[in-house]
Amino acid sequence: MQLSGCNRSQSKTGAAKVKEKKPLPPFEPLRVFVEPNERSSFNPGPKDSARIVNVLKPGHWSGILLQTQANTKEFTGTLSSAPQNAQRRPLELEQSPYWVSTMRRVTLPKGQQKQFESLFFAPRPRPESTTKASTWIANRLSGSGQGLQAQPEPVLHMPSYQYHMVVLAPQPARYRYLNGLSCVRPRTNAALISPLDRAYYRVEFPPVDAPLALPSHPLCWTSIAYIVWDDVLPDALTPEQQQAMVDWLHWGGALIVSGPDSLDKLAGSFLADYLPAKVGSSGPLQADKLAELHDAWRVRGDGSESLAAREGRTWSGVELVKHTEATAVPNTAELIVERRIGRGRVLVTAFRLAEPELAGWRSFDSMFNACILGRPPRLHAEIGDRFAYRGSREHDAFDARLSSGVRFFSRDVPDANVKSRNEITDALDDASAMRFQGVTDLEFQTQIAESKLIDELKANAGVAGWNDFSPVASAARATLRDAAGISVPKRSFVLKMIGLYLIVVVPVNWLVFRLLGRIEWAWCWAGSNGPGWPCPSSHWCGVWSSCGPRSSTSDSPAPRPRSRCWRCSPAIRADT
Structure with missing residues (x-):
């Protein structure tokens, strides 16, 4: 005779043994290590509770190690990394509406932990930015019909002198x-x-x-x-x-x-x-x-x-x-x-x-x-x-x-128009003393000034940082503009030329053909001569550009016609 209680016990035991496995995510979480770092990997097996400390210098290129694993199938695609601000928006380059995103090809075999190295550039925060002490690294895997948008990782900034x-x-x-x-x-x-x-x-x-x-x-x-x-x-x-x-x-x-x-x-x-x-x-x-x-x-x-x-x-x-x-x-x-x-x-x-x-x-x-x-x-x-x-x-x-002897001529040539660090420090000391007039402790006032200065310096690159606006870079841009022979006219000059064109096309044109008794011809003249109207400001603007060589010999072909001034002409057309 079989007891019913034994059946319940056996059924409970069988139910305990048969457990449904939770489906694995397509990828393991991306681990980010900013180089140099004391750690280069994360061990997901045993409890790896050691903290990953990531810091970088804004305005410098950094190497980053990214570690992940494909769980469901082999993955082949691209890994992209881009800087973001605290609001998870792309961090634009200095004085530019563009941002930098680095990409590289990656291959992840199924079930194998892989690590990749990539380049990352964190631009210097803008002066009006409210967050100057950190940058967020946004990483994304895409390709093979699947992808992973990793949670952005915050990275602290090092001060310019560190x-x-x-x-x-x-x-x-x-x-x-x-x-x-x-x-x-x-x-x-x-x-x-x-x-x-x-x-x-x-x-x-x-x-x-x-x-x-x-x-x-x-x-x-x-x-x-x-x-x-x-x-x-x-x-x-x-x-x-x-x-x-x-x-x-x-x-x-x-x-x-x-x-x-x-x-x-x-x-x-x-x-x-x-x-x-x-x-x-x-x-x-x-x-x-x-x-x-x-x-x-x-x-x-x-x-x-x-x-x-x-x-x-x-x-x-x-x-x-x-x-x-x-x-x-x-x-x-x-x-x-x-x-x-x-x-x-x-x-x-x-x-x-x-x-x-x-x-x-x-x-x-x-x-x-x-x-x-x-x-x-x-x-x-x-x-x-x-x-x-x-x-x-x-x-x-x-x-x-x-702090560092690393220098690049194109980045670190001193600018005479930039204040020295002592002048900045003195200005902060004065501002701190004025703001905290109720504080009589001079040491505390100095601490406030230093704390404010360090926060400001976390937005600076220091020496050897990428600098698109150094004296050398500015001189290079000026040289290229001079060599191109192009000078942009002032706004007032362009407005005067447009006004002169409208006067010639509308009232003067109408008056001339009115005197001739052929007012209907005014429309034909305006339609045919308007787009090809020779801009009188082309020579004055200095924007005529030759499509051929500046000088030629008897064996050289004749120079091609010059392109017209598109900034001052009523229609954009290049005669070739």
Whole structure:
């Protein structure tokens, strides 16, 4: 005998086993990584809760990595990326009604996660824009009868004076101390300013055992100021990334090679021809050289013991055999050697920059600022975290020219009509003081002015940014206009010529044929001569253009007839 209760139990168990699978979407969500980045992929298997930090510099080309997967069938089509504002509208180019959208062909095999690199350009926000601190990346897959309109991804802007510093090391945690140096991230107690916004450099620590999120095109390296290379094989970079780095060096990038093991690994690599030194003898560094380095860069108030006085601790290093074009950095006991490569430079240290003693040395910030980064000397205030650059007021703390050495002649020629950064800072200080007259705390007034200035600088490109209105670009456009021989007449002149034409066609025409007694002929004359009426302003406007050569010889064909002035003629016609 079978009990009915058992039937219910079995039916419930069977229903639990048979579960309907939810249909998969055609594509997995698009993941966006703006290069350079500490991350280059997203693992959808285990819970990947690590945050993806995306920042870029407006007015610069950037490389972006896009990761997705086709679930239902193989996909072949195009991937397009375009900038948008906070209202999800296309972000137009500066002083132009057009916007830039980059496209590339992609192929997604079914069920396989794929990653693609593309170019992206974020134009500088317009002065009247209400959102100057971010740009939205809109990505779209289209083709093969299906597509994906991804949700736009917001990307924060870096201020004009802020650039990337990328650390390539097998143990990147040993270089975390760089974020504590005031020459990298100035110390501030301002509650209104984010420490990341105030930093001169965003230090990136990409893992070298995974594909590096570095741009493959040199056009996208303008936001990188320094590369720190420590004991990494050159094969960590793809051939395209290697060539992009070489181009970046010639345009002003700075490569910092941390010895002593890095030089041996770079010998015979794509950087071998640019290294400032070769490895000589290896062994512990001499105590007198470490003492000389310590004494030369010790700042006032630094009572720490000499770098060579640590008992039971020796520094491993190498002897640097300088290249004929290389020079030793002054006051470093020839432990640091650099070589100019075009506008850029390659710097090598005889010791490892990740030594714990360096991170704990109070004066290391001074040496790193002047010797490694090549920034001007600073004069710190007695109280607080303020400082000024010695020598002149030409530079201030927000000057992008001090953060990066990358330059392009067509983009970075100074414009005499543009205010210097100090004049802008002074104007903001005055406006802040006037607006907040009820605030008596001078420090708080300064924080308000700096916060406002940083927000404005997030809309600027800094140095090496794309600039269609630089003095060189403006001169090139003027030269092309002069060479074309075309000058646009003034509006008043055009109106006068149109009025003169109407007077000739209507009242004068009617009066002439009225006197002849043939008024009906006036219509025939106006109809036949109107379109071909020789514009009297053509010569005055200077817009006659020849369709043939300006000069000819006996063997040359006769010049073709000239086209008429279409701006002043009543009908647009070209006589050919």
